[in-house]
Amino acid sequence: MLRKVIALAALGLALTAGPAAAATHPEHPHQLGWSFQGPFGKFDKAQLQRGYKVYREVCASCHAMNLMYFRNLGQKGGPFFDEKYPNPNDNPYVKALAAEIQVNDIDSETGDTIQRPATSADRFPSPFPNEAAARASNGGAMPPDLSVIIKARHDGPNYVYSVLTGYANPPPGLTVAPGQFYNPYYPGDLAAYWKGDHHSVPKGGFIGMPPPLGTGKVTFDDGAPSTVAQQAKDVTAFLTWASEPKMEERKAFGLAAMIYLLLFTVLLWFSYKRIWRNVAH
Template structure:
């Protein structure tokens, strides 16, 4: 009985101490955005996807690849540059123009040499670095992650991306930031090892190698939308969500149709049951 009492007391102390220990390690700040594609009837905002693509192309693509995305995907139904006049996205003139502005590596069929040529809709987005070693060398030893499905691969999805891009803050007094690191309140991590302040008040967030990438007016939007850091972060987060789940709208439409079918089938089944068994005692 004595041993059992000691064990229960130890468990109680552990449970009491758990919140304090959790508070000491800090947390990441997650901001929540009301996205146009939220909910069962939500859908992508085409104009926002177009702005998001521009942010990716002019800012993010310098370091981050999107190996699973082809230019023709931009012109598919639900994509940022879909045009119903061109059901085959390879024929979409706007997609062709976007691809043509980008140089991609190819092999000269006569000499076998590596050459650069204008991209076509069938090409995938080019990589900014030829290999992982080059990517690490160009970013202080950190390899920038591929962004093709990052919106589905990170807890919080587009909220996480938006929070991270807008989460850079000046480190509070007492927090040491090592060379090559950047403090971000929305980066999951534990900064307690570099915190000299009150251990009960560890700052939220963590460190990452990527410095702030967005700035007011850094990209000029063609539709006249004010190009603030907040707007840029929302737009590129929405674009990356589309890249990770380009068939989301079709999936929702199919699901809605399936629910209507099941409702009608249930009603038909119920009335059939009532008719077949109406004269049978229960």
């Protein structure tokens, strides 16, 4: 009797473990060569400027960047840094970019809510007044804040680029709910929606964001081709800079520290040899 109970239990575990065993992983992100990678990597200023334009004209309609201020765009290492204006608040180009955006404020005399042109001291405005409004406008999904999205995702730059360019037609046999989109680079488990062989469940998952980029959707001021791949690369670079705006300074400091430690080690070695050269040991 005990053997039968154990056998039935094992069979039950095997059956219930079937869907879990069929769970899939997303496709491995494309591995691109970024200018900012490596110990000597730096941001491409023109690319950051294009990336900001993609964010402002495409992504900002749904995604906030609550940790970013307009003045950050003009700080050292930023996309619109100008040595003539060490204080980014004085940068006229940054001021002009900020003034294109309307932000909410309070009338000091009436207390009413008003809108005014942003200044360099303002944060990037959120596209929605609160989370409930954001979810209501996006089918119940909450668009993530992009301030540090690159740091928040494994293999951040490559992952974001791959998701932005990875939208694909769902394979036959995969049921996609309204308002959902198949993306092989987006994490998920498609086993419950797959009608084919459970040993060959498609990789990837469903994402609630429609394909945001399109050929010619953004016109770049420097004449760069406005392809989906170019837009994705540029906005990914911009989001990487936003996630770590002091990266170039950190790398420069690290290199200087390594050179100092190397010279210090050499001096210590020669000092050691000079001081103890006549001592038997």
